[in-house]
Amino acid sequence: MFTVSRYLQPGTFDLVGTIVYEIDQKPYQNTFYNGTVEVVEAGAFLSVESVFLVTLGIALLVLLALWLHGQFQRTTKKTKKAPKVEVGTGTTDASLDEWLQVMHRHLLPIIFYCSYCAFFLFGLFTLDYS
Numbered sequence: 160m161f162t163v164s165r166y167l168q169p170g171t172f173d174l175v176g177t178i179v180y181e182i183d184q185k186p187y188q189n190t191f192y193n194g195t196v197e198v199v200e201a202g203a204f205l206s207v208e209s210v211f212l213v214t215l216g217i218a219l220l221v222l223l224a225l226w227l228h229g230q231f232q233r234t235t236k237k238t239k240k241a242p243k244v245e246v247g248t249g250t251t252d253a254s255l256d257e258w259l260q261v262m263h264r265h266l267l268p269i270i271f272y273c274s275y276c277a278f279f280l281f282g283l284f285t286l287d288y289s
Contacts, residue, residue, distance in 0.1 A: 214276045
C-alpha cells in the first residue's frame with residue numbers, strides 16, 4: 160500500500176514500479192506498469208479551486224451586468240446640460256462630482272466583496288489539512 164503527496168493535484172496518472180524480492184536466497188526483480196491510477200480529492204464537499212472559480216465567475220458576471228447597465232443608461236439618457244452650482248465666489252460644473260456617485264454606488268461594493276473573498280481564500284490556502 161502506498162500514499163500520494165497531499166500536494167498532488169487530482170487527475171489520472173501512470174504508475175510504474177519495480178519490486179525487488181528474494182526466493183530461496185535468489186534475488187528477483189519485476190517491473191510493472193499501470194496506466195489507470197486516478198488520484199481524487201479526499202471527500203471534501205467544496206474544494207478551494209471550486210470556491211475560487213465560482214467566486215471569480217460571479218464577480219465577472221457582476222462586472223458584465225454593471226457594464227451593460229451603464230451602456231443601457233448611456234443610450235437611453237437624454238442629453239442635458241449639467242446645472243451650474245455656486246461654490247464660494249465661483250461656479251463649478253456639477254457633473255465633475257458624478258464620478259463620486261458612480262464610485263460609491265457601483266465600485267465600492269465590488270471592491271469590498273473581492274477583498275472579502277481574497278481574505279477567505281487566503282484563509283483556506285493557509286489551513287493545514289494533515
